[in-house]
Amino acid sequence: MKETKPTAPPQFFKPETFESKSSSLLTKDEEDFFTQKLQELQQRNAALQKLTNEEFAKAVQEVEEKFVKTTGSPICQDLQLKVLECYQANPTEVLNCASVVDAFTTCVERARTSAWIKPARDLDSLL
Numbered sequence: 001m002k003e004t005k006p007t008a009p010p011q012f013f014k015p016e017t018f019e020s021k022s023s024s025l026l027t028k029d030e031e032d033f034f035t036q037k038l039q040e041l042q043q044r045n046a047a048l049q050k051l052t053n054e055e056f057a058k059a060v061q062e063v064e065e066k067f068v069k070t071t072g073s074p075i076c077q078d079l080q081l082k083v084l085e086c087y088q089a090n091p092t093e094v095l096n097c098a099s100v101v102d103a104f105t106t107c108v109e110r111a112r113t114s115a116w117i118k119p120a121r122d123l124d125s126l127l
Contacts, residue, residue: 076107 026034083104086097 075111076104079104079107 086100090096
């Protein structure tokens with residue numbers, strides 16, 4: 001199979017030639033006019049960008065207020081500590097910690113269930 005060398009794309013103009021011609025294509029007044037327009041567009045773009053950023057930040061804040069809820073107090077800390085202590089005391093015999101882990105799991109499930117039931121009660125009071 002014959003190897004072909006990649007060819008460079010055709011050049012319709014040389015950049016340095018184009019640049020030197022472009023400066024002579026515009027008069028000083030035209031150049032000033034387009035420079036002014038460019039500055040106006042850049043300023044308008046900066047203002048729109050600032051407004052967009054502010055609106056985005058406001059939308060993020062609204063979503064966080066509506067949907068991101070943090071719980072105020074940790075749950076089952078005493079049992080969590082007991083589980084950790086049991087695992088540290090029995091690193092090679094973790095099954096010895098099964099009852100403590102079971103108690104911790106039950107505690108977490110109770111807390112999770114009450115967290116779901118409480119909002120439902122709050123909704124009932126609104127109806």
